[in-house]
Amino acid sequence: MAGAKGMKVVTHSGTFHADDVFAFSILREALGPFEFARTRDSALIESADLVFDVGGTYDVARGRYDHHMRDLPRRPDGTPYSSVGLIWRDFGRNALPNFIQGIDEDLLDAIWQDIDTGFILAIDQADNGVASISQGHLSLLIEAFNPTWASDQSYDDAFLEAADFARDILVRACRQAHAEAQAQSLVLAAARKARDPRVIVLNRKLPWEKAVFEGGLRDLLFIIYPNEDATAWYCRTIPPEPNSFGQRLSLPEAWRGLQEEEFSRVAGIDDGVFCHPSGFICGARSQESAVRLAEKAIAGGP
Known part of the structure; x- marks a missing residue:
């Protein structure tokens, strides 16, 4: 789905969680500008080009990335995907060059894997209730951006604020993974040269x-x-x-x-x-x- 100008992307309205916030942040980097709506209107969902975390359908060919169904998509090890795991799986590699300027192309797959298993997986597990969430867990930090009952901020504005915060976290996580992959390459090169x-x-x-x-x-x-x-x-x-x-x-x-x-x-x-x-x-x-x-x-x- 490269070249996203004019593409319509939809997720659900109302209260948001870490998986939909991070999924949106990844899509912004992978696709560039697109039309975006947070809604539960079935007609708007049906007409969208890409839908995540809502809609009741998982169908990659149609750009449908929901995971709230009985036969939900799972990782190879059986762990249920959340929307961010699905979006990272299919769009993360395209997003990485924007998260890390000057990324080493030969390290891209290693960095993608490091972020997937060391960062994205934890959100998948938390969102699906297959791992306990302690106080201070990243998922709870993102949820804290939801407006309180006494707030005048809209959920949509709060979502975009949370997405900017999520992007900063992703940038730093990707930089760390990139540096670690570079270090691994240098150590292995030194091993090959060792007497x-x-x-x-x-x-x-x-x-x-x-x-x-x-x-x-x-x-x-x-x-x-x-x-x-x-x-x-x-x-x-x-x-x-x-x-x-x-x-x-x-x-x-x-x-x-x-x-x-x-x-x-x-x-x-x-x-x-x-x-x-x-x-x-x-x-x-x-x-x-x-x-x-x-x-x-x-x-x-x-």
């Missing part, structure tokens, strides 16, 4: 865990990277699984808790900085020494 698959050297500090576990870097034991101003280089152990405090290979016991000259002497380098008492990270003032620490740890230290 030893057990040690990766990064030229800057990057989030690396996702690349390690989703990229299949099973042999990796240590990752080397600088601090923000490159005045120190870290040698970091790899955990056995995501978010674990364990280590595939711990740093030598003899190094742990030592600093500066004492650490340098025991580790056999000239510019050591420290070794954490738990043996998961140590540091030196040069990349060469940080790599040497990894090599010594693999060889059994000290």
Whole structure:
């Protein structure tokens, strides 16, 4: 449905929820300007080109994206879709270049998937009552834009205000997903260049865990990277699984808790900085020494 000028898009009137608000925000970026109405008038719904979250029909070929029926559309894992899940599925990829200026085209699918599973899915679950909603949940924040009984604001105006807020959230979520996908690409590229698959050297500090576990870097034991101003280089152990405090290979016991000259002497380098008492990270003032620490740890230290 590219080229949306003159297209009529409809959703329901009255109280709104996160799924219809976010769906609208996505469609604005994917389609560009279109005629929009919030209504429950069956004639207006029938004449629209695209209808979401109302109408009682799910039919992609006809541009119908409701999910309030007995035989409702579901994700491959059985989770019911809400309107935003359906709209993101079919229009999210077209919206992404407007959420992220200069997006890497080769990362588009990865970013779309990250947003779908890490952001959109939670709204689907909340809207369909298949997950509990705690205070402060994104869905409740969006619902807070609905006018109170004492307000003079119209529901339509409040909806558009909520949609602008939702767009800002989507932009930031997409930027984060883009940065994470870029980091994953850089880490995997560094792994391909590594002389030893057990040690990766990064030229800057990057989030690396996702690349390690989703990229299949099973042999990796240590990752080397600088601090923000490159005045120190870290040698970091790899955990056995995501978010674990364990280590595939711990740093030598003899190094742990030592600093500066004492650490340098025991580790056999000239510019050591420290070794954490738990043996998961140590540091030196040069990349060469940080790599040497990894090599010594693999060889059994000290």
